Amino acid sequence: MASGEVLGAIKISKSYPGVQALESIDFELRAGEVQALVGQNGAGKSTFIEIISGALRPDSGQIMVEGRAYPYLEPSKSIELGIQTVHQENQLVEELSVAENIYLFDLPGNRLGLVNYAQCQKAAGALLAELGIQVPAGRKMTQLTFIEKKLVSIAKAFSRQAKVLILDEPTASLDEKGKNVLFDIIRQNTGKGLGVIYISHNLGEIFEVCDRVTVFKDGKKVATHAVAEISMNTVVQEMIGRTTSSLYAREGGKAGTAAGAALEVEDFSREGVVDHVSFDVRPGEIFGIGGLVGAGRTELARMIFGLDPKDSGRLLLRGKDITPASPFDAIQKGIGYLTEDRKDSGLILGRPIFENVSLARLAKSLRLLLDLGRERGETGDISRQLDIKTPSLEQRVINLSGGNQQKVVLAKWLFAGSEVLIFDEPTVGVDVGAKSEIYRMMENLARQGKVIIMISSDNPELVAVCDRVGIMRDRKLVVVLEGEQISEENILRYSMGVGERD
Amino acid sequence: MNSAVATVGKKKTRITQSIVLIGIIVAICAVTSIVNPRFLRIQNIINIFQQISILGIVACGIGMLLVAGQIDISVGSQISLMGVIIGMVIEKLVGKPIPGVQAWQAALAIPLAVVATLVLGFLMGLLNGIVVIKSRAASFIITLGFMTAYHGAALLTSGGYGYSLYGHFELLGRGRVLNIIPIPILFFLGVVLITYLVLKYFRYGRFLYAIGGNRKAAYVSGINTNRITIIAYVVTGMCSALAALILISRVGSATATTGDAYGLDALAGVIVGGVALSGGRGNALNIFLGVMLIGLISNALIIMTIDPYMRDVIIGLIIIIAVTIAQYTSERE
Numbered sequence: 001m002a003s004g005e006v007l008g009a010i011k012i013s014k015s016y017p018g019v020q021a022l023e024s025i026d027f028e029l030r031a032g033e034v035q036a037l038v039g040q041n042g043a044g045k046s047t048f049i050e051i052i053s054g055a056l057r058p059d060s061g062q063i064m065v066e067g068r069a070y071p072y073l074e075p076s077k078s079i080e081l082g083i084q085t086v087h088q089e090n091q092l093v094e095e096l097s098v099a100e101n102i103y104l105f106d107l108p109g110n111r112l113g114l115v116n117y118a119q120c121q122k123a124a125g126a127l128l129a130e131l132g133i134q135v136p137a138g139r140k141m142t143q144l145t146f147i148e149k150k151l152v153s154i155a156k157a158f159s160r161q162a163k164v165l166i167l168d169e170p171t172a173s174l175d176e177k178g179k180n181v182l183f184d185i186i187r188q189n190t191g192k193g194l195g196v197i198y199i200s201h202n203l204g205e206i207f208e209v210c211d212r213v214t215v216f217k218d219g220k221k222v223a224t225h226a227v228a229e230i231s232m233n234t235v236v237q238e239m240i241g242r243t244t245s246s247l248y249a250r251e252g253g254k255a256g257t258a259a260g261a262a263l264e265v266e267d268f269s270r271e272g273v274v275d276h277v278s279f280d281v282r283p284g285e286i287f288g289i290g291g292l293v294g295a296g297r298t299e300l301a302r303m304i305f306g307l308d309p310k311d312s313g314r315l316l317l318r319g320k321d322i323t324p325a326s327p328f329d330a331i332q333k334g335i336g337y338l339t340e341d342r343k344d345s346g347l348i349l350g351r352p353i354f355e356n357v358s359l360a361r362l363a364k365s366l367r368l369l370l371d372l373g374r375e376r377g378e379t380g381d382i383s384r385q386l387d388i389k390t391p392s393l394e395q396r397v398i399n400l401s402g403g404n405q406q407k408v409v410l411a412k413w414l415f416a417g418s419e420v421l422i423f424d425e426p427t428v429g430v431d432v433g434a435k436s437e438i439y440r441m442m443e444n445l446a447r448q449g450k451v452i453i454m455i456s457s458d459n460p461e462l463v464a465v466c467d468r469v470g471i472m473r474d475r476k477l478v479v480v481l482e483g484e485q486i487s488e489e490n491i492l493r494y495s496m497g498v499g500e501r502d
Numbered sequence: 503m504n505s506a507v508a509t510v511g512k513k514k515t516r517i518t519q520s521i522v523l524i525g526i527i528v529a530i531c532a533v534t535s536i537v538n539p540r541f542l543r544i545q546n547i548i549n550i551f552q553q554i555s556i557l558g559i560v561a562c563g564i565g566m567l568l569v570a571g572q573i574d575i576s577v578g579s580q581i582s583l584m585g586v587i588i589g590m591v592i593e594k595l596v597g598k599p600i601p602g603v604q605a606w607q608a609a610l611a612i613p614l615a616v617v618a619t620l621v622l623g624f625l626m627g628l629l630n631g632i633v634v635i636k637s638r639a640a641s642f643i644i645t646l647g648f649m650t651a652y653h654g655a656a657l658l659t660s661g662g663y664g665y666s667l668y669g670h671f672e673l674l675g676r677g678r679v680l681n682i683i684p685i686p687i688l689f690f691l692g693v694v695l696i697t698y699l700v701l702k703y704f705r706y707g708r709f710l711y712a713i714g715g716n717r718k719a720a721y722v723s724g725i726n727t728n729r730i731t732i733i734a735y736v737v738t739g740m741c742s743a744l745a746a747l748i749l750i751s752r753v754g755s756a757t758a759t760t761g762d763a764y765g766l767d768a769l770a771g772v773i774v775g776g777v778a779l780s781g782g783r784g785n786a787l788n789i790f791l792g793v794m795l796i797g798l799i800s801n802a803l804i805i806m807t808i809d810p811y812m813r814d815v816i817i818g819l820i821i822i823i824a825v826t827i828a829q830y831t832s833e834r835e
Contacts, residue, residue, distance in 0.1 A: 307722065331724040345722050348715035350782045359712055362705055364723030370703055412723065 005064065006031045006195040007052070007083065007164045012061030015046055021047040023219045024061070034186060034196040035224075036206040040239055040492065041217030041293055045199055048216070049166055049483060052197075052428045053085045054078035066163070082163030090143050090149050091157075099124035099137040102156045109179065128155055131185050142188060147178040165189070171205060172294070183209050201292050201496050203232045217241050232498050240459075240488045248439050248464040253485075254285075261316075263420055263451040265304065268313035271297045275475040276312075281451050286442055288466030289455045290491045296475040297455045298340050301357040301422050305337040306330040317420060317451070331364050336413030338406070340424040340455075345410045349398040353390060354379040356397050356408050360416035382411045386441065403434020410441065420451040427461060439465050459488045471495055519776045521823045523791040524714035527798060534802040541805045546686065554797030555686035556745045556752075558790065560768035561775075562697040563741030565789040568772055569701065571714035571781025572634065574735060576645040577742050578765025579652035580626050582758055584619045584746035586656045589665025589756030591615040596670050612671050619743045626652065627739020631732035649765075655760040667750070675752025686748045693741065698786035710734060714781025770817055771796045772822045794821075 009027035013020070022044045037045050038477055046332070050056040052063065054073035058286040062069045065081045073081070092101045099121040100107070108119045124137035133151045141149060158166055165186075171179050180217060186196055186209060198210055206213055207227055215222040215238040222238045261280035269276045274296045281287040289297050302308040304315060306324030313321045317334070324330035332336070350358055357379040362370075380393055386407045390400060397408055413421055423442065428434045435474050442465065446452045456462050463486055470480045471494040479494050492498075510591055535541040567574055595611035630648055634641045677685040701707040712720040721727045745764060750756050752811045775792025777784030799820070800813050 027593070082620040305722075327722050328724040328726060337722065339719075339722060345716070348712050348719055348782065350715045351711055355708065355711070358721070359708075359723040362708060364704070368705060370705055370708060372703070416724075 001046055004031050005029065006066060006193075007197075009048075009052070009090065010062045010069075012051060012057050012058045012063070014056065016049065020219050022051070022058070025221050027221065028224075029195040029197060031163075031193045031195055033211040034209055035191055036227075037197055037216065038201070038203070038206065038213060038235060038239060040459065042218075043142060043216040043239070044219040045216055046168075047219075049085070049168060049197070049199065052078065052164075053083060053166060056468065058483075065387060074303070079160060082160045082161050083166065084157035084160065084164070085166040086157050086168065088169045088172060090153055092153055093213065094141045096139070096141060097121075098128075098135055098139050098141065098144070098152050100251050101141060101152060102127065102137075102159045104156075104158065113350060124155075124159075127159060131155055131158060131188075132181055133185075149175055151178065151181060154182065154289035155444045158185075158189075160208075162189075162194060164195045166199075168199045169201070170198070171200065171202065173334060174315050181207075185216040192327045198411060203235060203496055203498055215239055236489060236492055236496075236498055240492060248436050250439075250443055250465070254467045262318060262430060262449075263453075264314075264316040266275035266314040266316065268300055268303050268310060270299075270303065270308070270310045273308075273475060274303060274310075277472070277477045279470050279477060279480060281453060282467070283449065284446055285467035286446050286452045286464040286465055289453065289472060290457075290462050290469050290494050291472035292461060293457060295472040295495070297472050298424055299475075300472070301337060301424050301455055305335055305422060307337070322420075328363060331360050331416055331418070334416030334417060334419035335422070335431060336360070336416060336420065337427055338409050338413065341430075342405055342409050347397050350396055352394045353383060353388065353400075353408055354393040354395055357382060357411045357415050360412050360418075364416055379411070379415065383408075384416050385439065386411050386414075401431065401434070402429040403431055403437065406434070407441075410438075414445075421453070422451040423446065423452070423454045423456075424442045425458075426454065427456075427457055427458065432499070435461075459491045462486070462491060463488055473497055505638045520791060523775065523788065523795060524547065527791065527795055530795075530798050530802055534805055538805045543801070546681075546801070546805070548687070550797055550801045551663075551687045551690070552644050552684045553801065554793050555661055555684070555690035556649050556749050557764060557768050557771060557797060558690045558793045559693045559741050559745045559748070561771045561793045562693045562783075562786070563738035564768050565766075565772045565775070565777050565784060565786070566697060566701070566707075566710060567738050568777045568779065569714050569781060569784050570710040570731055570734045571717065572641045572643045572731060572734060573769075573779070574630055574738050575765060576626075576630060576644065576648035577738065577768065578762040579656065580623065580647045580739065580742045581746045581749065581761025581764050582661065583652045583656040584622050584743055584760055585750045585756040585760045586659045586665065587622060588615045588619055588671075588746065588750045589667060590659060591618060592667050592670055593665040595707050595777065596668070608670070615671065616747060619747055621652055623739040623741075623743025623746070624736055625739070626742070627736035628732065630739070631735030634735065651759070653762075660756070660758045662758070664755050664760075666708075666755045669754070672754070673751070675748050675750070675754075686752065689744065689748060693744070694786055694790050697789065701784075701786055704734070706730070712783055714778075714783070716782070729749060767796060767817070768793070770821050773821055776824070776828060778828065779825070 005028050009025055012022055012025045012083045013023040017199040025048060029169065029449055047056065051058050054075040054077060057072040062071060063073055063242050093104065102124045103120050108116045108123065121137045128135055128137060133155055135148050135152060144152065154366055170182055174182065185415050190196060200206055210227050212224055212226050213235060214224040214232070215235060217239060222241070236327065260283060261337055262283040263281040264278065265279050267278050268274055277300055291297050299308065303310045303313060306329055313323065314321060322333040322335065324335060343349060354376060358375050376393065383393060388407045388411065389403050390404065397405060400408065426438055430438065442454065454466060466486065467484050469486050469491060470477050471491060472478065473495055481490055540546060564577060568605035591616050592611050595607045630645055631684060634644045637644055638639060677687060679688065701710070709720065709725050712723070712725060713727050713730055717727055746761060749761060753760060772789055773779065774795055775784065775788040776787060796817060799816055803810060803813050
């Protein structure tokens with residue numbers, strides 16, 4: 001094994017308005033090693049990878065490739081230097097063959113400038129054989145399975161000279177067999193001096209295949225350890241860090257365990273998306289749903305709201321079946337859904353506040369004509385109740401701050417008379433002040449008897465706000481935490497599947 | 503308690519847009535009347551309105567569709583096809599020498615032509631809407647297909663020739679109320695008024711804005727986005743039907759291309775009126791002003807004895823300028 005540095009970073013920083021995404025990151029990848037990159041959602045892993053692969057420019061700092069310093073890399077430069085990235089989502093052209101995809105940016109030509117398909121296929125075949133991937137080079141991508149496509153994208157990374165391989169959640173869609181093929185490829189090539197950056201939430205895999213692990217938290221590097229000298233527990237601890245000040249204190253304390261169920265979520269399931277999820281929400285409580293991005297939380301919420309089809313699932317509000325067939329039906333039955341991305345599917349950004357607030361209620365009503373005066377008055381009342389800060393109700397929503405936008409979405413559902421409110425990542429892009437306002441509103445609504453469910457990837461938020469927290473992993477609800485059990489550490493353990501193993 | 507929610511309305515964007523349009527219209531009027539004072543005669547002003555009546559009716563339909571983020575470029579061919587049907591029904595039933603026409607034929611022909619046109623307009627709108635929704639393809643492409651298909655249907659129906667109305671069915675296009683105000687103007691103003699009311703005071707109009715502004719959010723808010731969209735296509739088809747009736751009545755004959763120009767001209771008026779192609783914006787007043795501007799330019803060029811072929815060049819340029827300005831202002835926001 002060679003042991004020189006193939007890739008390094010010196011004091012790399014990157015900030016976005018209001019967020020320090022990366023703060024003075026130092027990093028070193030040695031030839032022949034597999035180094036894991038771990039951290040909670042939003043810790044800065046993706047930003048760091050995008051800087052290394054040239055998709056983003058850092059604000060300051062340097063990238064070192066084989067001893068040479070670069071202030072930033074362009075994507076093409078990064079590839080030319082031998083840094084190859086396999087993204088989480090497949091980035092292949094479905095209509096082309098395996099061979100064409102592998103050599104897409106460097107198709108072998110003949111003297112006339114035409115593509116030499118025979119040579120292309122031969123080279124791809126040889127590459128696939130060398131890597132131990134059993135996929136015919138001439139086959140069209142559309143005919144491949146999910147797993148085969150993933151393996152092709154890995155092969156593609158090796159089609160050009162690769163000194164550094166970045167794998168972003170490479171096993172997310174792989175089965176055991178695919179994983180073994182991948183791990184073999186990694187072991188073979190690290191033996192030849194390849195350096196691998198391995199991003200994963202699966203600590204088990206990391207401990208199986210990686211040499212060192214680097215922990216990111218809140219845009220900073222916490223530490224790098226040799227895997228052999230550290231336990232999974234320590235890694236989890238470092239990912240959480242020490243949270244000193246409490247984020248938010250509930251006014252009336254947590255509701256505790258009132259008897260009975262206000263809302264029963266029964267056996268929601270769709271193959272490959274959500275796996276038989278059931279839970280109850282008790283009267284007066286805020287029920288949290290935690291887990292990693294991609295665990296099936298938003299998909300569950302969309303099914304509960306009637307947005308997406310389901311194989312099974314029943315929703316009972318105080319014993320009454322309110323399973324909705326469509327969003328329209330859901331609204332009739334008193335369900336409101338504050339979507340994960342309010343700009344994408346929560347708000348009509350170009351329209352005024354009052355139109356946004358009254359929309360769901362209008363959809364529910366059967367009146368032909370609008371009562372503009374009454375609408376103005378009532379949407380004004382509710383906007384004042386929620387303290388939406390704006391000079392006028394005519395203000396277009398696009399001009400509001402994130403917190404006020406979220407309040408407009410909430411106002412819409414309250415105005416429509418929703419009894420069940422599902423908040424999906426309600427405080428993303430919301431400033432600290434507005435955050436606690438939103439928590440306070442959720443708390444008050446729960447006290448008034450509304451059923452509140454909050455999906456969040458912000459674990460401190462789940463700990464501070466929720467009475468109970470269900471954790472989803474791999475499409476299943478694996479545990480419901482209560483009382484003292486609700487801690488960042490437990491949420492993270494169950495999210496990543498470390499809890500049961502240790 | 504922060505009572506920052508004021509009740510005073512601020513309609514800045516809309517007013518500036520309307521004012522710009524009115525400014526341009528006044529400027530054109532001023533220049534033209536200096537070059538040729540006849541421009542300002544009552545008769546010419548009535549002429550202008552008469553000329554834009556049909557365009558305006560079509561534009562209201564397209565305008566509502568655009569507010570919902572959709573487009574229908576087949577409108578011109580729809581009008582031509584319906585025009586040929588009107589001509590065919592009337593010529594077949596009451597055409598040829600008047601003495602040979604039996605009373606029942608004359609009594610039947612016009613109502614039949616009117617009903618056939620309205621039904622056809624309804625059906626073409628419905629078909630366009632359903633296919634756009636079900637295909638999930640861009641409405642521009644789907645209606646481009648329909649444009650060609652309807653054009654072909656018009657050619658087939660006309661057999662390559664035209665139909666003449668032989669002076670029947672003149673009232674709608676050529677009649678005047680009190681001998682002064684042409685009937686088409688009344689229909690035009692009526693349709694503009696209805697469009698205004700629908701967009702401003704009807705739940706349906708509100709939903710058009712919501713869908714055009716953000717289809718996903720509208721759906722999540724419980725709006726039946728597909729139904730609202732299909733209805734908008736039907737409304738557009740009905741506007742085309744009304745336009746076809748008035749047009750053929752005024753022209754007195756029909757060929758397979760009689761209505762073709764109206765589709766894109768109306769679209770031009772709507773776009774110049776500031777209805778965003780991306781949807782969620784626009785109102786009846788601006789559609790009216792946009793159509794006025796298009797009509798005015800045509801009239802002004804004639805009055806100033808400029809080559810009428812210049813008209814299309816100028817209108818084309820105006821569309822490009824209007825869209826570019828709109829793009830820049832929306833980007834700045």
